[in-house]
Amino acid sequence: MGRSRTNSGLAEDLLIELNREAGVPLHRQIEASIRAGIRAGRLRAGASLPPSRTLAAGLGVSRGVVVEAYQQLVAEGYLASRSGGYTQVAASMPPAADGAGSAASTAQPAARAAGLRVDFGYGRTDVSQFPRAAWLRSVRSVLTTTPNDRFAYLDGRGVPELHVALCDYLNRVRGTSSVPGNVVICSGYGQGIALLIQVLVRHGARRIALEDPSSNDDARVLAAAAGLDVVGIPVGPDGVQVDALHRADADAVVLTPSHQWPTGGVLSAAARAEVIGWAKRRGALVVEDDYDAEYRYDRSPVGAMQGLAPDQVVYCGTASKTLAPGLRLGWLVVPSHLVADVAAAKVLADRGSPVIDQLTFADFLTRGEFDRHLRRMRPVYRRRRDALLDALRAHLPDLEPAGIAAGQHVVAWLPPDLDEAAVVTAAARHGLGIHGLGPYRIAGTGPGGLIFGYAILGESAIAEGVALLAAAVREVRGS
Known part of the structure; x- marks a missing residue:
C-alpha cells in the first residue's frame, strides 16, 4: 500500500486523506479533516455526514475509528447526533479555537505578556479549549428543567445536585470517601482556604504548617x-x-x-500514613489541595489522602485547572464536625455561589462531559510537556527537570554555577518570562530552580522560549 490513501465514494465527498505512516492516530486525522471542512465552509450547517459504517468502509478503517472521531466532534460542538443515528454538521459552530487540541491541528494558543516574546508563567490553563458547546447544552438543560425553588436562597453548602455529582466523580476518579452532606461549594480554592482558615482560628488554632516551597499567595497570606x-x-x-x-x-x-507545587513530588503511601497518624494524635487538620491531579502522563493515578482519613482531611478541588479559572468553581469535602461551621462562613462571605453555575456543572459532570474534556486535554498538555523536555535536552542539558509525570508545569533545577535570580533577570532581557523558586520559599534557602508553565504555550513557542533561556544562560555564564 502506498504512503497515503485517498478515499472514494461518499468518503471522497469529505476530502479525507489518511496517512498511515504519519504517526498520528487515524481517528485524529479524520477529526482534523472534518473539522477543517466545517471551518472552511465546505461542510455547511445542517449537512449530513455519511453513516459511520459507510465512511469506515470508504476509508478502509474499522467502524470504531469513525465513531470515535464523530463522538469527539460532537463533544466539541462541530457535529450533532440526530435521532435515528444520523450525524449532521451542527447549526452553530464553536469559536475556531475550540478543537485546537487535535493532533493534526496547527493552531497554537497565544500566551504572551506585554513586552515578552514567550511567557512560561505558571498556574494557567488553556481556556481556548473550554468546551463551550457541551457547557451550553448543560446550561440549556438547567434552564428548562430546574425546579423554581432552586433559584431561591440556599444554605451555604450549595445545591444538592452538585454535591451528589461531585461525590460520584471524586469517589470514582480520585478515591475519596466523600458523602454529599459533607460537600461545601465555594468560589475556587482561594475562597475555600480562606473559609477553612477562619474556622481554624475560631476553633483555637495558633499555627499552620505549609510546604516549603509553596505558593506565596492564598494560604500563606x-x-x-x-x-x-x-x-x-x-x-x-x-x-x-x-x-x-x-x-x-x-x-x-x-x-x-x-x-x-511546585517541585512535583508525590507523597508516598508510608508518608501519607504518617501524616494522618500525626493529625490523629494532635487533633490537627490536614488540608489536601488536589489542584491538578487529573493531568497525569507517565504514571498511574494517585488517590487522594482524604479517602484514607475523611475525619482528619479536608479535600479541596477546583475547576480552575481542568476547565477555566473564570468559572470560580471550587469544592471542599469537609469532616463532619466542621461542615456546619464552614457552611456558615460561606454564607457570611457571599450568601452562596451562583446557582445556575453549580447546576450547570452538576449536569456537565453527570453527562460525562467532564471526563470527555479531560480525555481530550491530556494528550494536548502531554505534547506540550514533551516539547518542553525535548527543548531542554537539546539546549540546556545541564538543567534537571522534576515533577514531569503530571500537571501543567515542570521545575528544572539549576546547576550550582548558575544563580537563579541572575538567570531570571537575564531571561527577561531576552524577552522571556519565567519564575524562579526563590520567592516561594518560606525559609528562603534551597537550590536554585526555574518553573516552566507550559499549559497555554504552543509547541513552537515552547521551543522558542527554551532557546531564549539558553541565550540568557550563556549571558550569565559569560559575565
Whole structure:
C-alpha cells in the first residue's frame, strides 16, 4: 500500500486523506479533516455526514475509528447526533479555537505578556479549549428543567445536585470517601482556604504548617493576616518531609500530596500514613489541595489522602485547572464536625455561589462531559510537556527537570554555577518570562530552580522560549 490513501465514494465527498505512516492516530486525522471542512465552509450547517459504517468502509478503517472521531466532534460542538443515528454538521459552530487540541491541528494558543516574546508563567490553563458547546447544552438543560425553588436562597453548602455529582466523580476518579452532606461549594480554592482558615482560628488554632516551597499567595497570606503563625515544612523529591512536621507544633498542615507545587513530588503511601497518624494524635487538620491531579502522563493515578482519613482531611478541588479559572468553581469535602461551621462562613462571605453555575456543572459532570474534556486535554498538555523536555535536552542539558509525570508545569533545577535570580533577570532581557523558586520559599534557602508553565504555550513557542533561556544562560555564564 502506498504512503497515503485517498478515499472514494461518499468518503471522497469529505476530502479525507489518511496517512498511515504519519504517526498520528487515524481517528485524529479524520477529526482534523472534518473539522477543517466545517471551518472552511465546505461542510455547511445542517449537512449530513455519511453513516459511520459507510465512511469506515470508504476509508478502509474499522467502524470504531469513525465513531470515535464523530463522538469527539460532537463533544466539541462541530457535529450533532440526530435521532435515528444520523450525524449532521451542527447549526452553530464553536469559536475556531475550540478543537485546537487535535493532533493534526496547527493552531497554537497565544500566551504572551506585554513586552515578552514567550511567557512560561505558571498556574494557567488553556481556556481556548473550554468546551463551550457541551457547557451550553448543560446550561440549556438547567434552564428548562430546574425546579423554581432552586433559584431561591440556599444554605451555604450549595445545591444538592452538585454535591451528589461531585461525590460520584471524586469517589470514582480520585478515591475519596466523600458523602454529599459533607460537600461545601465555594468560589475556587482561594475562597475555600480562606473559609477553612477562619474556622481554624475560631476553633483555637495558633499555627499552620505549609510546604516549603509553596505558593506565596492564598494560604500563606491569608493565614498570616488571620494572626496564625506560619511555619514551613521542607519538601524533598517525594513531597513534604514528615519528620519536620512532627517538630512544627502545628494545628493544621496544607499539602499538595498528589503533585507537590511546585517541585512535583508525590507523597508516598508510608508518608501519607504518617501524616494522618500525626493529625490523629494532635487533633490537627490536614488540608489536601488536589489542584491538578487529573493531568497525569507517565504514571498511574494517585488517590487522594482524604479517602484514607475523611475525619482528619479536608479535600479541596477546583475547576480552575481542568476547565477555566473564570468559572470560580471550587469544592471542599469537609469532616463532619466542621461542615456546619464552614457552611456558615460561606454564607457570611457571599450568601452562596451562583446557582445556575453549580447546576450547570452538576449536569456537565453527570453527562460525562467532564471526563470527555479531560480525555481530550491530556494528550494536548502531554505534547506540550514533551516539547518542553525535548527543548531542554537539546539546549540546556545541564538543567534537571522534576515533577514531569503530571500537571501543567515542570521545575528544572539549576546547576550550582548558575544563580537563579541572575538567570531570571537575564531571561527577561531576552524577552522571556519565567519564575524562579526563590520567592516561594518560606525559609528562603534551597537550590536554585526555574518553573516552566507550559499549559497555554504552543509547541513552537515552547521551543522558542527554551532557546531564549539558553541565550540568557550563556549571558550569565559569560559575565
